[in-house]
Amino acid sequence: MSDTQIRHIPDRLDNPLRSAIFSWQSLLLVVAITIFVANSFATPYFLNPWSLSDATFNFTEKALIALAMALVIISGEIDLSVAAIIAFCSTMMGFALQFGVGTPGLVAIGITTGLLCGAFNGALVSGLRLPSIVVTIGTMSFFRGLSFIVLGDQAFKGYPLSFAYFGQGYVWWVVSFEVVLFLIMAVIFYFVLHRTTFGRQIFVIGNNPVTAEFSGVRVRWVKFLLFCLTGVMSGLAAVLLTSRLGSTRPSIATGWELEVITMVVLGGVSILGGAGSIIGVVLAALIMGLVTFGLGLLNVPGIVMSIVIGSLLIAIIALPILAGRLRARMER
Amino acid sequence: MRKLLKNREFWLALALAMLILGVTLRAPGFGATSNLLDIFNNTSILVILALGQMVVILTRSIDLSMAANLALSGMIVALLNAAYPGIPVPILLAIAAISGAILGAVNGLLVWKLNIPSIVVTLGTLTIYRGTIFLIAGGQWVNADQLSPAFIATTRLQIFGIPLLSWFAILIVIVFFIMLTRTTIGRALYAIGVNPMASVYAGIDVGKTKFIAFTIAGTVSGLCGYLWVSRYVIGSVEVAKGYELSIIAACVIGGVSIAGGIGSVGSALLGALFLGVINSALPIINISPFWQMAISGAAIILAVIFNSRTSRQKGRIILKSARVGK
Numbered sequence: 001m002s003d004t005q006i007r008h009i010p011d012r013l014d015n016p017l018r019s020a021i022f023s024w025q026s027l028l029l030v031v032a033i034t035i036f037v038a039n040s041f042a043t044p045y046f047l048n049p050w051s052l053s054d055a056t057f058n059f060t061e062k063a064l065i066a067l068a069m070a071l072v073i074i075s076g077e078i079d080l081s082v083a084a085i086i087a088f089c090s091t092m093m094g095f096a097l098q099f100g101v102g103t104p105g106l107v108a109i110g111i112t113t114g115l116l117c118g119a120f121n122g123a124l125v126s127g128l129r130l131p132s133i134v135v136t137i138g139t140m141s142f143f144r145g146l147s148f149i150v151l152g153d154q155a156f157k158g159y160p161l162s163f164a165y166f167g168q169g170y171v172w173w174v175v176s177f178e179v180v181l182f183l184i185m186a187v188i189f190y191f192v193l194h195r196t197t198f199g200r201q202i203f204v205i206g207n208n209p210v211t212a213e214f215s216g217v218r219v220r221w222v223k224f225l226l227f228c229l230t231g232v233m234s235g236l237a238a239v240l241l242t243s244r245l246g247s248t249r250p251s252i253a254t255g256w257e258l259e260v261i262t263m264v265v266l267g268g269v270s271i272l273g274g275a276g277s278i279i280g281v282v283l284a285a286l287i288m289g290l291v292t293f294g295l296g297l298l299n300v301p302g303i304v305m306s307i308v309i310g311s312l313l314i315a316i317i318a319l320p321i322l323a324g325r326l327r328a329r330m331e332r
Numbered sequence: 333m334r335k336l337l338k339n340r341e342f343w344l345a346l347a348l349a350m351l352i353l354g355v356t357l358r359a360p361g362f363g364a365t366s367n368l369l370d371i372f373n374n375t376s377i378l379v380i381l382a383l384g385q386m387v388v389i390l391t392r393s394i395d396l397s398m399a400a401n402l403a404l405s406g407m408i409v410a411l412l413n414a415a416y417p418g419i420p421v422p423i424l425l426a427i428a429a430i431s432g433a434i435l436g437a438v439n440g441l442l443v444w445k446l447n448i449p450s451i452v453v454t455l456g457t458l459t460i461y462r463g464t465i466f467l468i469a470g471g472q473w474v475n476a477d478q479l480s481p482a483f484i485a486t487t488r489l490q491i492f493g494i495p496l497l498s499w500f501a502i503l504i505v506i507v508f509f510i511m512l513t514r515t516t517i518g519r520a521l522y523a524i525g526v527n528p529m530a531s532v533y534a535g536i537d538v539g540k541t542k543f544i545a546f547t548i549a550g551t552v553s554g555l556c557g558y559l560w561v562s563r564y565v566i567g568s569v570e571v572a573k574g575y576e577l578s579i580i581a582a583c584v585i586g587g588v589s590i591a592g593g594i595g596s597v598g599s600a601l602l603g604a605l606f607l608g609v610i611n612s613a614l615p616i617i618n619i620s621p622f623w624q625m626a627i628s629g630a631a632i633i634l635a636v637i638f639n640s641r642t643s644r645q646k647g648r649i650i651l652k653s654a655r656v657g658k
Contacts, residue, residue, distance in 0.1 A: 078451075080577075130636050131590050133394075133451075137577055138584075138632030145626025152622045250622075255574070258396075258455055271449045301471065303569060307463030314442065314456040321446050 024268040027316070028283040035287060039294035046297055053174035057244070059263075059289035060178040061237040062256060063282070066263040067189040068233040070281045072226045073264055074193075076206045076273030077132040079227060081121060082234045083256035084143035089113040089238035091147040094156025094248035103162045110242070111235040117143055118231015122224035129220075132227075140257065147250035156248040167244025178240055185233075190278040202226070206273030262313050263288055287312070340587040340639065341598040348606055355613040362616055369494060375608030376501035377556050377563070381575075382582040382600040383508045384552035389583055390525045391538075391545045392592030393450035397439060398553045399575035400461035405431040406557030407465045410474040410567030417480040424483070428558035429551050435461060436550010440543035450542075458576065465569045474567035487562040497559060504552065509597045521545060525593030581628060582607055585635040606631065 039046045046052075065082050072079050092113040093106045101109065117139070124135045169177045193199035204212040205219050213219050242248055267284035269276030288309060295305045356363035381398055388395045409428045412419060435457070442453040476484070487497040512518040520541045524531040528538050561567045586603025588595030607628055614624055 124633065124637075128637060128640065130640055134580075134584050134590050134636045135633065137580055138629050138636060140577065140629065141581065141625050141632060142629030145623070145629050148622040148625050149620075152620065258458070262455060262459075265452050265455070271452050301466065303463050303466040305463075306459040307467070310456040310459035310463065314448070314453065314460075317448055317452060318442070318446050321448070 024320070025277065025280050025283065027320070028266075028268070028280060028287065031312075031316070032283055032287045032290065035290045035294065039290060039297070042294065043297045046294060049174045051293075051297070053170075053176060053179075055289055055293035056176060056179045056182075058292050059285045060176075060182045061240050061244075062260050062263060063182055063285035063289075064185055064237050064240070065230065065233050065256075065260045066267070066281050066285055067185055067278065068226070068230040069260050070264045070267065070269050070276055070278065071189070071193060071199075071202055072132075072230055073261075073269050073271060074206045074273055074276045075202045075223055075226055076209065077125060077223060077226070078136065078261070078271075079121060079132065079230045080136040080257045080261075081117070081140040081143055082230060082237075082260055083253045084140040084147075085114055085117040085231055085234035086238040086241060086253040086256065087147040087250055088117060088143040089235045090242045090248040090252050091150050091156070091250065093238070093242055094159075095150060097156060097159060103160055106159070106163055107166070107239050110239040111232055114231040114233070114235020114238065115228055116231070118228040118234070119224070121231065122227030125227060126220035126224040144250065147252075151248070151250045157246070159242065159246055163243050164246065165243070167240045167242070178244075181236075181240075186278060186282050193278055198222070203274060206270075206275070208274075259288075259309075262309060266313055266316060341596065341602060344585075344587065344599070344602045344606065348602060348609060351606075351609055351613070355609075355617055359616045362613065369498070371608050371612045372501070372605070373495050373498045374612065375604055376497045377559055378578065378582055378604040378608060379501045379601055380504050380552050380556050380559075381579045382586070382604040383504060383597065384549035385579045386583050386586075386588050386595045386597075386600040387508075387512075387521060388450070388542075388545045388549045389580075389588050389590060390521045390592055390595055391542045392525050392528070393443060393542055393545065394454065394580070394590075395436075395439060395546060395549045396451065396454040396576045397435070397458040397461055398549060398579055399572040400458045400465075401432055401435045401550055401553035402557040402560060402575070403569070403571040403573075404435065404461045404465050404468075404557070405429075405554035406561040406571055407469055407474070407567045409558050410479065410561045411469060413480055413483045414474050414478040421482050421486050425486075425555065425558055428554045430554065432554015432557060433547050433551040436547045436553065437543070439550065440546030443546060444539035444543040447539075450546075462569065462573075465571075469567070469569070471569075474561070476565040479561070479565060483562055484565055485562075487559055497563060500555075500559060504555075505597060505601060508600075512597060517541070517544060522593055525591075527593075578607065578628075581632050584632055584639075587635070587639050589639070603635075 069079060069082065089110045093110045096106060096109045121132070121136055121139055124130050124139075125132045166177060171177055171180045191199075193202065201212065201217045201222055204215065204217055205222060209219050238253075241253060245252070263284050264276075264281055265271055266287065267276065267281035269281065291308055291312070292302075292305050295308065296302075352363055352368070361367060381402070385395060385398060405428045408431050409424045412427065413424060439450070439453055439457055442448050442457075443450050487495060487500075489496040491499060512521065520531070520536045521544075523534065523536055524538045524541050531538055531541075560571060564571075582604040583595065583600055584590065584603070585606050586595070586599035586601070588599050588603070610627060610631065611624055614621060614627070
C-alpha cells in the first residue's frame with residue numbers, strides 16, 4: 001500500500017484560457033496604474049481626494065450596468081437597450097412625481113420599470129427565441145420613443161430634496177453613495193458569477209448552449225433572468241442619474257449603451273460569450289473613468305477622449321493577439 | 333403563386349402599399365406621385381447606407397461605424413470645398429468615396445487580419461472616427477455660406493424631374509443588384525454567411541470576403557457623406573449621430589437576417605423605404621413627430637418576430653427528435 005502514489009487531481013484545470021484571463025487582468029491593472037501615475041504628473045489637480053471623488057461620478061452609473069451587461073454578454077447575448085431603459089425609467093419617475101409620489105416611491109418605480117423593460121427584452125429573446133442584438137435595437141428605439149411620447153421637448157423637474165441623496169450624497173467624507181453602491185454591487189456580482197452554480201451556468205451557456213441544454217441548464221430561463229437583471233441595474237442607474245441631474249429629459253443617457261459595452265469588452269469579456277470576469281470589468285470601468293477625468297482636467301474635449309477610449313478598446317484587444325503571433329513566430 | 337406568398341419582399345411591399353394607401357385615405361395628397369418621389373428622395377441616403385450595411389450583415393458581421401464614417405468623409409470634403417472652392421464636384425465625390433473606402437478597409441483589416449469580432453472593431457472605430465472629425469475641423473462647423481454653389485447643387489439638380497440624389501440611390505441599387513446576383517463576389521458574400529466552413533472548402537477566403545464587404549460599406553458611407561453635407565448643407569461633428577442604428581433597423585425591417593446569408597437588394601430597399609414612409613406619414617396624419625421613434629422601434633420588433641416565423645420552417649431542427657424522445 002505504501003507504494004501507492006497519491007495522484008493530485010486538480011479540481012480546476014489550469015487551461016490556457018484561465019491564465020489568459022489572469023494576464024488580461026494584470027494587463028488592465030498595469031494600464032490603470034500607468035494612467036493614474038501619468039495623470040498625477042500631468043496635472044497638479046489630480047491627486048486630491050475631492051478630485052478623485054469627482055472622477056468616480058464619471059463611471060459609477062455606467063459601471064453598475066456594465067456589471068449586469070457582462071453577465072449577459074458572457075451568456076452569448078447582448079443588450080443595446082440599456083440607455084433607453086434609463087430614459088424610460090427616468091421618465092416614469094418624473095411622471096409619478098407629478099402625482100406627488102415621495103422619494104421611496106420614486107425609487108421603487110424606477111427600479112420596477114427597469115425590471116419590466118428587462119423582462120420585455122427577456123421574453124422576446126427567450127420566449128420567442130429572437131436574436132438579442134436585433135430585439136434590443138428595436139426596444140432601444142421603443143423605450144426611448146415612449147419617453148419622447150410622454151415628454152416631447154419638455155422636461156420633468158422638481159425632484160424632492162431627499163431624492164438628491166442617491167446621486168449627490170456622500171456616505172463618509174469624500175466617499176459618495178454611488179461609489180459605495182457600486183462596490184457593494186461589484187462584490188455581489190463577483191460572487192454570483194464566480195462562486196455560484198448560477199454563475200457557472202452562465203459560462204456554460206455562453207460556451208455551448210446546446211451542451212448546456214443537455215446538461216440540464218434551463219438556458220432560456222437563465223437568459224430571461226439575465227435580461228431582467230440588466231433591466232433592474234439600468235433602473236438603478238436611472239435613479240442615480242436622475243438624482244444627480246435633478247431633471248429628466250427624453251435624451252438622457254444617449255449613447256451610453258455603446259460606452260457600457262466598451263467597458264465590458266475592455267474588461268476582457270469575450271463578445272462571443274463564454275469568458276470574462278467581474279474584476280476585469282471593474283478595472284475597465286476604473287480605466288475609462290480615469291482617462292476621461294484626467295483628460296478633462298487637461299481641458300481635452302469629451303469628443304477627443306472618445307478617440308482615446310476607442311483606440312484603447314481596439315489596442316488592448318489587438319495587442320495580445322499580435323504578441324501571441326509574434327511568440328509563435330519566434331518559436332518556429 | 334405559392335412561391336410569391338412565401339416571398340418576404342412581396343409581403344413587405346404589400347405592407348408598404350397598404351401603409352401608403354391607408355395614409356392616402358386620410359390625406360389624399362399623400363399618394364400623389366410627386367409626394368412619393370419626395371419621400372424616395374428623402375430616404376435615398378438611408379437606402380444607399382442600408383445596402384452597404386446589408387452586404388456586411390450577409391457575412392455575419394456588423395458595421396456600427398457607418399454613420400461616423402459618413403460624418404468624417406463628409407467633413408473632409410466639406411473642409412476641402414470650403415478651403416478650395418475650385419475643386420470640381422466629381423473629384424470631391426471621388427475623394428469622399430475613397431476616404432470612406434479607406435475607413436471601411438481599416439475595419440475590414442482588423443476583422444480579417446486580427447480576427448477581432450466586427451462589433452468590437454466598429455464600436456472602437458465609431459468613436460475614433462467621430463473624434464477625428466472634431467480634430468480635423470477644430471471643433472468648427474462648416475456652414476452653408478462656406479460651401480460652393482456647385483457643391484450644394486449636386487443633390488438638388490433635377491434630371492427628368494427627379495433630383496440627382498434619387499438618381500444616386502437608383503444607380504447604387506442597380507450596382508448592388510448586379511454585384512449580388514451576377515458576380516462571384518456576390519456569391520461569396522452569401523456563401524460565407526450561410527456556411528463559413530463550407531465556403532472555406534469551396535475555396536472562398538472568408539476573411540478577405542469580409543474585408544471586401546467592409547470596404548464596400550465604407551465606400552457607400554463615404555459617398556453618403558458627400559450627399560449628406562450637400563443635402564443638409566452642414567458639416568459638423570453631430571452629423572448623422574446615432575444613425576448607425578437606423579441603418580441596421582432598415583435592414584432588419586427589410587428581413588435581412590442578422591445571422592447572415594439572408595437578404596437581398598429588395599429587402600434593404602423596402603426596409604429603408606418603410607422607415608421613410610412612416611417618418612413622412614406621421615406629421616400628415618397629425619401624429620406628433622415625437623411618436624416616430626417608438627413607432628419605428630415597434631416596427632423593428634414586429635419585423636423580427638414576423639421574419640423569425642417565416643424562416644423557422646426552413647431550418648432543420650436537429651434537437652427536436654431528442655426532445656420528443658424525452
